[in-house]
Amino acid sequence: MESIVFINGKVKFPITLDPGVWIFDDRKVEIDTYFDKDNVVVDELEDYTQKAAEHWQKEIREGAILPPTLKTERKFEKIKLMTGTFGIPFKPFLQNAVPEEGATEIIVTADGKELSFPIEVANEFFLGFSKEGKPLRLEEDGGPVHIYLGDGSNRDNPIKNVKSFTVK
Numbered sequence: 001m002e003s004i005v006f007i008n009g010k011v012k013f014p015i016t017l018d019p020g021v022w023i024f025d026d027r028k029v030e031i032d033t034y035f036d037k038d039n040v041v042v043d044e045l046e047d048y049t050q051k052a053a054e055h056w057q058k059e060i061r062e063g064a065i066l067p068p069t070l071k072t073e074r075k076f077e078k079i080k081l082m083t084g085t086f087g088i089p090f091k092p093f094l095q096n097a098v099p100e101e102g103a104t105e106i107i108v109t110a111d112g113k114e115l116s117f118p119i120e121v122a123n124e125f126f127l128g129f130s131k132e133g134k135p136l137r138l139e140e141d142g143g144p145v146h147i148y149l150g151d152g153s154n155r156d157n158p159i160k161n162v163k164s165f166t167v168k
Contacts, residue, residue, distance in 0.1 A: 090125035124150025
């Protein structure tokens with residue numbers, strides 16, 4: 001149970017998070033590049049539609065056989081998953097918990113302390129869950145997740161040993 005993180009308190013749906021499965025989540029981002037680039041908000045449906053249309057056109061032109069470059073690209077993606085350092089935005093999880101009306105802050109239980117953040121700041125949290133292809137472990141890495149503030153100000157010193165997020 002040490003790798004489980006909770007979202008509870010003034011929420012309609014308390015959530016149990018398992019960072020071990022986030023490696024399969026399409027929302028994951030490499031931490032090394034997350035704070036280095038301008039984060040652009042993308043309409044996911046529009047992005048998906050555009051990529052599907054491009055893929056369909058390519059299959060019509062070239063057929064469905066995978067050329068060697070696509071096979072190499074898949075191999076590269078697999079290697080990146082096994083060696084990368086990843087995180088995921090916190091906002092979708094908080095939205096799914098549906099904070100009750102009047103909720104103004106989030107209490108983060110980490111390192112045996114309680115840290116208070118306005119809910120607007122918590123919406124911008126970025127949760128690190130892997131380092132060099134391995135999940136963050138409690139003893140070695142201060143896992144199961146690290147909290148990076150949205151502005152990246154604590155990039156070199158994230159909040160570690162996170163146990164829960166309590167909405168107040």
